Amino acid sequence: MLKNSDRLDGIALSEIVAISEGAARMRADGHDVLALSTGEPDFPTPPHVCNAAHEAMQAGQTRYAPTAGTAQLRGAIADSAGVEAKNVIVSTGAKQVLANLFLATLNSDDEVIVPAPYWTSYSDIISMSGGRTVLLHCGAEAGFKMTPEQLEAAITPRTRWLLLNSPSNPSGAVYSKEELAALGQVLERYPHIWIASDEIYGLICYRSFASFRHACPALADRTLVINGVSKAHAMTGWRVGWGIGPAELIKAMTAVQGQITSGACSISQAAAHAALTGDQRHIASRAAEFRARRDMVVSALNEIPGITCAAPDGAFYVFPSCQGILGCQTPDGKLLETDADFCAYVLAFTGLAIVPGRAFGLPGHFRLSYAYARRDLQDGCLRLKRAVAALNIS
Known part of the structure; x- marks a missing residue:
């Protein structure tokens, strides 16, 4: 009988993935299922990006890429951030950047402060790396954002990292430059704490966006910014993300990556370079469409009795209260006691797949992605309305 390693205790397939893949199986079996559970833009990858990949293949760029990334892509990322190439690592998606980071820097029981709600993989990656996640409850009343007071109260001698995500998955919350600076003032007093700033949705923002490095320049020598092409450029399947940080950290992360995957796909890196340096007009037009979808979904959800939904400032998710x-x-006659009960009921009753808030560390909510076509979003909101209308008050 197989005996799993201790590091796998409590770790399973992400609930987001489990729900999405379960919905796909139901659809394949002939059921009428609509999944609004995945954070994947419905837009195509821009043509000039696909052309660059084709040209790279034709030019024979099909061999192993350097472990930390091609010189061309690392240089473009470095130029965009005002740093040197030695401050950049390219990985197989932003998730691998996080895994490299924590495998390279966490020892047993080191602590990582994570505001909740949070992207579900954060805590599992930290746990698999030997660390411990310290969750800070940041509810709707606080705009799903952490305060400096919360941060300071959570700090201990074992705190190694603060992991921020702005714009946020799942809430869409965006920290202002002033809010980030206030957090930075706290962190300046604790030189043993480093900052990981996940900014993968930074180009899908409906207000002024501030990178942590720019808001807190005094902390740049202990900050890693995580980003990639998946979301803003509709390149989820290309699997290219990157980290920007101090050279000593990038070197350690590269050592980890060298023993797990080596360099990211050479063709995908050529495509990512084109995404960064080529025509950018699709960014604004797609962000405007996401904003219109957001407004439509928020309005529809707030018309459903028992559901309240704030308008997020970025990304392409809503995180309503149920x-x-x-x-x-x-x-x-089944009593709905939890957000998971509610989401399971909605799927069974109407065929709509959404993700319970417990997956993101904040029960009592659910996440719905509006990275889908408007007709699907309209259909989804109608299904949700129908499911709620059928309930009986206990």
């Missing part, structure tokens, strides 16, 4: 639904009974 607490007004909990305590109701389904048509077959």
Whole structure:
């Protein structure tokens, strides 16, 4: 019988992935299922990006890439951030950047402060790296954002990292430059703490966006910025992300990557270079479309009794509260006690797949992605409305 390693205790397939793949299986079996559970833009990869990949293949760029990334792509990323190439690592997606980071820097029981709600993989990556996640509850009343007071109260001698995500998955919350600077003032007093700033949604923002490095320049020598092409350039399947940070950290992360995957796909890196340096007009037009979808979805959700939904400032998710639904009974008499109960009921009753807030460390909510076509979003909101209308007050 297989015996799993201790590092796998409590770790399973992401609930987001499990729900999305489960919905796909139901659809393949002939069920009428609509999944609004995945953060994947419905837009195509821009043509000039695809052309660059084709040209790279034709030119024979099909051999192993350097472990830290091609000189061409690292240089373009460095230029965009005002740093040197030695401050950049290119990985197989932003998730691998995070894994490299924590495998390279965490020892047993080192602590990483993570505001909740948070992207579900954060805590598992930290755990697999030997660390411990310290969650800070940041509810809707606080705009799903951490305060300097919360941060300071959570710091201990074991704190090694603060992991921020702005714009946020799942809430869409965006920290202002002033809010980041206030957090930075706290961190300046604790030189043993480094900062990982996940900014993968930075180009999908409906207000002024501030990178942590720019808001807190005094902390640049202990900050890693995580980014990539997946979201803004609709390149999820190309699997290219990167980290920008101090050279000593990049060197350590490169050592980890060299023993796990080596360099990211050479063709994907050529495509990512074209995405960064080529025509950027699709960024603004797609962000405007995401904003219009957001407004449509938020309006529709707030018309459903028992659901309240704030308008997010970035990314392409809403994170509504379903607490007004909990305590109701389904048509077959089952009591809805949790957000997971509610999401399971919606899927069974209407075929709509959404993700419970517990997956993101903040129960009582659910995440719905509006990275889908408007007709699907309209259909999804109608299904949700129909499911809620069928409930009985207990």
